[in-house]
Amino acid sequence: MVFTNINRKDFNNSGLPEVFEENLVICKDEMRPSTDAGEFQQRIWDLSAYQFGKTLTRSQIDRIRWHIFPDLRITAKQLSLLELETAATEEESPQLQIPDILRIMDLQQEQLARSLGDGHRVIHGVAGSGKTMILAYRCQHLAQVGNKPILVLCFNVSLAAKLRQTIQDKNKVSRIKVRHFHGWCMDLLRKYDIPRPDPREYQGEAYIEELVQRVITGVDAQLIPAGTYGAVMLDEGHDFKPEWLKLIAQMVNPETNSLLILYDDAQNLYGGERTKKFSFKSVGIQAQGRTTIFKLNYRNTEQVLGVAYEFAAYVMTPTTGDDDQVVLLEPASAGRQGAIPDLIKLPTFQHEVDYLADRVQQLHERDIPWNEIAIIYFLRAAF
Numbered sequence: 001m002v003f004t005n006i007n008r009k010d011f012n013n014s015g016l017p018e019v020f021e022e023n024l025v026i027c028k029d030e031m032r033p034s035t036d037a038g039e040f041q042q043r044i045w046d047l048s049a050y051q052f053g054k055t056l057t058r059s060q061i062d063r064i065r066w067h068i069f070p071d072l073r074i075t076a077k078q079l080s081l082l083e084l085e086t087a088a089t090e091e092e093s094p095q096l097q098i099p100d101i102l103r104i105m106d107l108q109q110e111q112l113a114r115s116l117g118d119g120h121r122v123i124h125g126v127a128g129s130g131k132t133m134i135l136a137y138r139c140q141h142l143a144q145v146g147n148k149p150i151l152v153l154c155f156n157v158s159l160a161a162k163l164r165q166t167i168q169d170k171n172k173v174s175r176i177k178v179r180h181f182h183g184w185c186m187d188l189l190r191k192y193d194i195p196r197p198d199p200r201e202y203q204g205e206a207y208i209e210e211l212v213q214r215v216i217t218g219v220d221a222q223l224i225p226a227g228t229y230g231a232v233m234l235d236e237g238h239d240f241k242p243e244w245l246k247l248i249a250q251m252v253n254p255e256t257n258s259l260l261i262l263y264d265d266a267q268n269l270y271g272g273e274r275t276k277k278f279s280f281k282s283v284g285i286q287a288q289g290r291t292t293i294f295k296l297n298y299r300n301t302e303q304v305l306g307v308a309y310e311f312a313a314y315v316m317t318p319t320t321g322d323d324d325q326v327v328l329l330e331p332a333s334a335g336r337q338g339a340i341p342d343l344i345k346l347p348t349f350q351h352e353v354d355y356l357a358d359r360v361q362q363l364h365e366r367d368i369p370w371n372e373i374a375i376i377y378f379l380r381a382a383f
Helices: 008-013 037-046 058-068 076-082 107-115 131-145 157-171 181-191 205-220 242-249 302-315 349-365
Strands: 119-125 150-154 176-180 231-234 258-263 291-294
Touching (some): 119 131, 131 157, 150 157, 176 181, 205 242, 231 242
Parallel strands (some): 150 176, 150 231
8 A cells, every 4th residue: 555645654653554564555755755765665575465586577467467457458359450369358258268378458558548538649650559459448438438429430441340340349339430531421411411422523532522522611611510529539540631630620529629540651551642741730630749659560470570661661761750740650579479471483473373373272271261361462553
């Protein structure tokens, strides 16, 4: 027990020693800067009646945390967001199972998940660092403590479906709305009876741009009310154009002012290059001083990450800037080990086809399902 407002003298003169053993208590005057460091360290050690005999390993510490804090366990659904192998959890069986390899938030993730408060916040993390898992945890927390609708947006339709299943099934709260951005724009136009673009007049990218512009115009004209959501969370923020981010920032209720944006500019698949002048502040996102960086990649083994980065390094040169700017991070391995990828060079395309056909057949004969085998190839688009 730590008494932050009781001195040792007051503790001894009270009836507290009848309840607490003196060596299991730290008092206010024993935590002052003038306290002898060695003596204070001994008091910390005395708080534990258990002697482990040696320094605990990281895996042993994680195992202890796994037992003490069930809410930090990464469930099978959350694992699928990280694309890690399935781990046994208590949700999968009536009897608690303890997996050989524990999946639990690391200390930085745990601290962030527990300490996220109101205000605009940005999480900048490399691929596979657990950003989406933090978003799901945040949704769970807000669903329990608030009563205003919560909006979760992302760019990709498939990810929106995955998030919807993971978040809404867990909380069973209908006020959590999970949508891909353009589907949400369509919802707003329909809800507030604003005409959608005519497909005969607008096609392809022009239709998408006009769809979003009509929502922006509707908000500016107050035909679509702003500030209607108690919290807005945005995944895949790297794929959003500045004007989209500005629109989204206006949808947060000013009383809660709860906006969370997750992004990794290395995964900017759709948004194109950003202007060097771009900053979150320029689009109404006040996140300066409230940006968290995740550099550890949990998704890939150290071997896969190393090979992938060798290929991508020429377009993934890390950049620097303050926490209000979009920068590019170099990923670091979380230490997962695996086989070294094979790099095989063959003389012709036909040789590649024949080799792949034989390799796929071999894998299938080793009981690997067809739908767990991927062949990825590059097709140069003709313009």
